[in-house]
Amino acid sequence: MVERQKQIGRDRVSRLVSWGHWFAFINGLLAIIVGYRYLDTIGLPESFIGWGYLVISTIGHFSFLAFMVYLVLIFPITLILPYSKILRGYAAIVATLSLCLLLYDTVIYDDYGLHLSPFVFDLAWADLNALLRGTSYIITPIAILAIELTLANFLWKRIEKIRKLNIGNKVVAVVGACFVASHLVHIWGDAADVTEITHFDDAYPLSYPATAKSLMESYGIEGIQNKKNKTPPKVSLEYPLAAMQCTADKQPNILLIAVDSLRADLIDPATMPFLAAYAKQNMNFTQHLSGGNQFNSGMFSLLYGLQGSYSNAVDLHFESPVITQELVKQGYQLGLFTTQDTSAMPQAIFNDFKRIDAEHANSYAKSDLQSVENLQQWTQTTSSPWFSLLNLKSPESYDTPIGFLGIKTVQSASKLKPAEKVLFNQYRQSLHFIDQQIEKVVASLSEETLVVITGINGKIFTSNSNEASVNLSPASVHVPMIIHWPNEDSGKQINYRTTHNGLVPAIMTQTLGCTNPASDYSSDQSLMQPRDKTWVYVGDHRIFAIYQESEITVIDRHGKYRIYDDEYSKRLKKKLSAPELVEVMREGRRLYIH
Known part of the structure; x- marks a missing residue:
C-alpha cells in the first residue's frame, strides 16, 4: 500500500514536470511575440543571412530564458508542493510577472536603448509616467494573467495526450540546435564582421552571444579590414537630421x-x-x-x-x-x-x-x-x-x-x-x-x-x-x-x-x-x-x-x-x-x- 502511494506520488510529480516543461516552452513562444517589439526599435534584417540568424537566435534565446525561469522559480515548487491547482496558479503568476517584466523592458529599450538593470530601473522608476502612458499598464497584466491561467489549465487537461505524441525530445532537439547554432553563427559573424549578424548583439535582454574573433581570423576568415567592401545595412540613424546648408565666405586652412x-x-x-x-x-x-x-x-x-x-x-x-x-x-x-x-x-x-x-x-x-x-x-x-x-x-x-x-x-x-x-x-x-x-x-x-x-x-x-x-x-x-x-x-x-x-x-x-x-x-x-x-x-x-x-x-x-x-x-x-x-x-x- 505504501509502495502504491509512493508510485502515485512519483507519477503525479512526473506529470507535473512534463506539464511544466510544456508550459515553459509555450511561454517561450509568448516571449518571442512580446520580444518582437525589440525589432521595431532596431529594425529588421534585409538579407537571408540576417533573417536566418535572427530566427535561430530568437528561438534559442527566448526558449532558454523561459526554461531558466521554470528551472529556478517553478521546478523547485513542483517538488515541494506537488499539487496541480497550487502549481498552476503559481506558475501562471510567475509567467505573468515575467512577461510583464519583458514587456516593460521593451518599452525602456525603445526609449533609452538600454535593458533593465539596477541603474536603468531606478531611472525608469523616476520617469514612469512618461514611459507608461494611458491605462494599458493596468489592463495588460490582467489580460496576460487570464491567458496564462487558461494556458495552464488547457495544458493540464491535455498533458497525457501530449505525452503520448512523444514529440518532447524533438522539440528539445530543435530548440537546443537553435541555441547552439546561433552562438556558432555569431562567432563566425563577429570574426568576419557581418553586420547583419552583429547588429543584434544588444537587442535582447541577458543576451551574451559567443565571440572568437582572434581564433576565427587565425583560420583565414575575412576580418574587419575588408569591411569597406561590405554592403551597408538598413539605415537606422538619421545623421544628420536634415541636409546641411553651408556656404563659407572664407576658407582658411585648418590644423x-x-x-x-x-x-x-x-x-x-x-x-x-x-x-x-x-x-x-x-x-x-x-x-x-x-x-x-x-x-x-x-x-x-x-x-x-x-x-x-x-x-x-x-x-x-x-x-x-x-x-x-x-x-x-x-x-x-x-x-x-x-x-x-x-x-x-x-x-x-x-x-x-x-x-x-x-x-x-x-x-x-x-x-x-x-x-x-x-x-x-x-x-x-x-x-x-x-x-x-x-x-x-x-x-x-x-x-x-x-x-x-x-x-x-x-x-x-x-x-x-x-x-x-x-x-x-x-x-x-x-x-x-x-x-x-x-x-x-x-x-x-x-x-x-x-x-x-x-x-x-x-x-x-x-x-x-x-x-x-x-x-x-x-x-x-x-x-x-x-x-x-x-x-x-x-x-x-x-x-x-x-x-x-x-x-x-x-x-x-x-x-x-x-x-x-x-x-x-x-x-x-x-x-x-x-x-x-x-x-x-x-x-x-x-x-x-x-x-x-x-x-x-x-x-x-x-x-x-x-x-x-x-x-x-x-x-x-x-x-x-x-x-x-x-x-x-x-x-x-x-x-x-x-
Missing part, C-alpha cells in the same frame, strides 16, 4: 593637433613651455572634457561631435563624420598624419582623409617625428584650402626619442605611490618632447591658419591597461582645448565647461558657414557659447560617466553604477539624480529612426 593622453593640468611652463604660452595668447578652454578616456571614444567625440552611446551604431561604419563630408564638398584637401598601427572606430571615421602613416618600430616618439615631417611636406605641396589632422602618440606610452635631453623631475601636486611617481615624471618628459614638436609645426604655419590643439583623452599613471580603460576620473578626461582662431579675440581664457562634442559645431558654423542648428548633427552646441545642459556624457556604450556640477556617476554595461564627488576621490552614498540622467538617455536615442 587639428590631437595628442593621445594629454592632461590639461600639466600644460605648465616647466613641462610644456610653448603650449603654456600659446594657451595664454589664444583661446584657452580651461574646463574642457574629452568624450572618453580611450582613443576611440575621444576621437569619436572630436570628429563626430556625438556622445559615445552612438559609437556602436552600425550606420557609422559606413558614414563618415558630417564635418569631413562638408569639408570635402567645399573643396578642402584632407590629410591624416598618424602611425601605421592606428585604427579607430567606427570604421568610417577616417574615410574622407588621405592617410599618410609614419612607420612604427617600437617607438611612438620616432613615429611622431616622422608624422610631423610628413605633415610639413604635405602642407607645402598641397593647394589650399586644406584640413589636416595630426595625431601624436608618445605620451600614451611615456615615450621619448633615444638621446632626448629632458627636464628636471618635480614633485607631483597630488599624492602618488612610488611607481606612479616614476611614471609621472617620465610622462612629463614625453610631454616636453611633444611640446617641441607642436612648436615646430605651429611656427611653420601662416597666422591665417585655424589651429586647434587638444588631447584625445587624459592619463592616469598606471601600467595596467584594464585599470586605465575603466577609470573615468577627471585625470582621464580633462584635456586642454586651445584654439588659434584668426581674427578672434586673442588671450581669451574661457572658464565655462566645454566638451569635444562642441568643436564640430564651432567649426561648422563659424568657418564652414553652416546654418543648421547644432542639434542636427551634434550632441552639443558650439564651444563659443556656454552649454545649456547641466551634464556631460563621457565614455562609450559599454562604460560611461555622467559629469554633473557636483558629482560623477559611472555606469557599466551591466547597469551597475557608482556616484563620486566632483574630484572622483570619494564615493557618495546617494541615489541617482534622475531628471538629468533621463535627458542623457533621450539624447542617446534622439538620432535613431523610430
Whole structure:
C-alpha cells in the first residue's frame, strides 16, 4: 500500500514536470511575440543571412530564458508542493510577472536603448509616467494573467495526450540546435564582421552571444579590414537630421593637433613651455572634457561631435563624420598624419582623409617625428584650402626619442605611490618632447591658419591597461582645448565647461558657414557659447560617466553604477539624480529612426 502511494506520488510529480516543461516552452513562444517589439526599435534584417540568424537566435534565446525561469522559480515548487491547482496558479503568476517584466523592458529599450538593470530601473522608476502612458499598464497584466491561467489549465487537461505524441525530445532537439547554432553563427559573424549578424548583439535582454574573433581570423576568415567592401545595412540613424546648408565666405586652412593622453593640468611652463604660452595668447578652454578616456571614444567625440552611446551604431561604419563630408564638398584637401598601427572606430571615421602613416618600430616618439615631417611636406605641396589632422602618440606610452635631453623631475601636486611617481615624471618628459614638436609645426604655419590643439583623452599613471580603460576620473578626461582662431579675440581664457562634442559645431558654423542648428548633427552646441545642459556624457556604450556640477556617476554595461564627488576621490552614498540622467538617455536615442 505504501509502495502504491509512493508510485502515485512519483507519477503525479512526473506529470507535473512534463506539464511544466510544456508550459515553459509555450511561454517561450509568448516571449518571442512580446520580444518582437525589440525589432521595431532596431529594425529588421534585409538579407537571408540576417533573417536566418535572427530566427535561430530568437528561438534559442527566448526558449532558454523561459526554461531558466521554470528551472529556478517553478521546478523547485513542483517538488515541494506537488499539487496541480497550487502549481498552476503559481506558475501562471510567475509567467505573468515575467512577461510583464519583458514587456516593460521593451518599452525602456525603445526609449533609452538600454535593458533593465539596477541603474536603468531606478531611472525608469523616476520617469514612469512618461514611459507608461494611458491605462494599458493596468489592463495588460490582467489580460496576460487570464491567458496564462487558461494556458495552464488547457495544458493540464491535455498533458497525457501530449505525452503520448512523444514529440518532447524533438522539440528539445530543435530548440537546443537553435541555441547552439546561433552562438556558432555569431562567432563566425563577429570574426568576419557581418553586420547583419552583429547588429543584434544588444537587442535582447541577458543576451551574451559567443565571440572568437582572434581564433576565427587565425583560420583565414575575412576580418574587419575588408569591411569597406561590405554592403551597408538598413539605415537606422538619421545623421544628420536634415541636409546641411553651408556656404563659407572664407576658407582658411585648418590644423587639428590631437595628442593621445594629454592632461590639461600639466600644460605648465616647466613641462610644456610653448603650449603654456600659446594657451595664454589664444583661446584657452580651461574646463574642457574629452568624450572618453580611450582613443576611440575621444576621437569619436572630436570628429563626430556625438556622445559615445552612438559609437556602436552600425550606420557609422559606413558614414563618415558630417564635418569631413562638408569639408570635402567645399573643396578642402584632407590629410591624416598618424602611425601605421592606428585604427579607430567606427570604421568610417577616417574615410574622407588621405592617410599618410609614419612607420612604427617600437617607438611612438620616432613615429611622431616622422608624422610631423610628413605633415610639413604635405602642407607645402598641397593647394589650399586644406584640413589636416595630426595625431601624436608618445605620451600614451611615456615615450621619448633615444638621446632626448629632458627636464628636471618635480614633485607631483597630488599624492602618488612610488611607481606612479616614476611614471609621472617620465610622462612629463614625453610631454616636453611633444611640446617641441607642436612648436615646430605651429611656427611653420601662416597666422591665417585655424589651429586647434587638444588631447584625445587624459592619463592616469598606471601600467595596467584594464585599470586605465575603466577609470573615468577627471585625470582621464580633462584635456586642454586651445584654439588659434584668426581674427578672434586673442588671450581669451574661457572658464565655462566645454566638451569635444562642441568643436564640430564651432567649426561648422563659424568657418564652414553652416546654418543648421547644432542639434542636427551634434550632441552639443558650439564651444563659443556656454552649454545649456547641466551634464556631460563621457565614455562609450559599454562604460560611461555622467559629469554633473557636483558629482560623477559611472555606469557599466551591466547597469551597475557608482556616484563620486566632483574630484572622483570619494564615493557618495546617494541615489541617482534622475531628471538629468533621463535627458542623457533621450539624447542617446534622439538620432535613431523610430
